[in-house]
Amino acid sequence: MNVSYKVMKYFAAAAHHKSLSKAAAEMNISQSAISLAVDSLERELGLSLLNRQRSKGISLTVKGQEVLTRIQSILDQVDNFERDMLGLQEDISGDLHIGCFTPLAPIVLVPVLKRMITAHQAIRANIIEGNVRHIFDCIHRGEVDVGISYDEADISAGLKTQTLAVVPPHVVVPYDHPLAEMPTIPISALINQNLILLDLPSSRQYYTSLFETAGFQPKFAYKSGNYEMIRSMVGAGIGIAILQTCPPIDYTQSGTKVVCKPIRENLRKSRLVVAYTQQAIKRNSVKAFVQQCEAYFTTEASRRLIVSRKLA
Structure with missing residues (x-):
């Protein structure tokens, strides 16, 4: 038996589209080439694989469906092999x-x-x-x-x-601030504090919305687009802030110490x-x-x- 990879691809495309013309378009070849490939496969196997109806396109015979299942398995294995080989060829460099x-x-x-x-x-x-x-x-x-x-x-x-x-968002406070003693901080406790805003596109809307969702209108005393600047301002006692990820150390670049505390309410993450x-x-x-x-x-x-x- 001599069935080429190309013939199997053409037959699978015809079966998938239920149309010789659509299969030809996908494969970027002529419709006659698709038809010849299917004919050669049928001759090689000695089976009728397609029902050809001029007005309704094509459909698989029972044997055609069995052959398609086996051919598709072979094509999938070839595709996986090609991907694996490409992976070996492309160094991660x-x-x-x-x-x-x-x-x-x-x-x-x-x-x-x-x-x-x-x-x-x-x-x-x-x-x-x-x-x-x-x-x-x-x-x-x-x-x-x-x-x-x-x-x-x-x-x-x-x-x-x-x-x-x-x-989730959290509150950053100086280590000696009264709020630092609380296991969790309610957002209402921040309203009368000097708040510092991370003033970056998207970030400012997010932090403002946290207060608005809780029913408060925030008043930010200070703004900065620099994350570590905000932590240093908090450490210096200038204000407190709501941030997200917390660095693994409590000290700021200016040498002061801050504490990250969870917010009591379940706010948007x-x-x-x-x-x-x-x-x-x-x-x-x-x-x-x-x-x-x-x-x-x-x-x-x-x-x-x-x-x-x-x-x-």
Whole structure:
């Protein structure tokens, strides 16, 4: 028996579309070539595989359905083999362009990047930081291969995202502040405090909405677009803030100490995601980076970044 891969592909396409003309269009060949391929397969097997009806197209005979099932299994195995071979041919090396929401870069991207470079030493990472919208725009434009950020449905549309963690907001207070003694802080306790806002696109709307959802109109005494600046301002006693991921150390860059406390109410959480295009994920280096992201967020170190209420 001598049945070629090409003949099997043409027969499977005809059976799938139930039309010789549509199969020909998909395969980018003439309809007569499809017809000849099916005829040759029938001769080789000694079976009638298709019912041909001029007005209704084609349909599979009982034997044709059995043959299609076996042929499709063979085609799937060939496709899997080709993918595996491509994977072997593509070393995980070279430049990987990574975007990251700025506050997440030192506490999330760095440990993920360390894992990536340890596993794949030939990788060279080029990093772009920015606000949420900028990171997603860079992914859309192909300026980065993959990005880590909080998800915003309106700007991540069209991209593939994988959730790494669901992150609740928390309060950051000076270590000697009265609120630091409370196991959880009600959002109503923040109304008369000097509040500091992380003033970045998307972030400002998110933090403002937390108060509005709880029925309060927030009054921010100070604003900054720098995450660590806000923590240092809190440590200096200038005000308090609501943030999300919590660095693994209590000290700020200015040497002062702060405490991260959970909020008592169950407020809206954010999805921390790794995002990429459907085309980018075909690259082994992007797949490997996504896998390292997922692996990191199974560790105890990653869990310490998230401040949650302890439920009774």
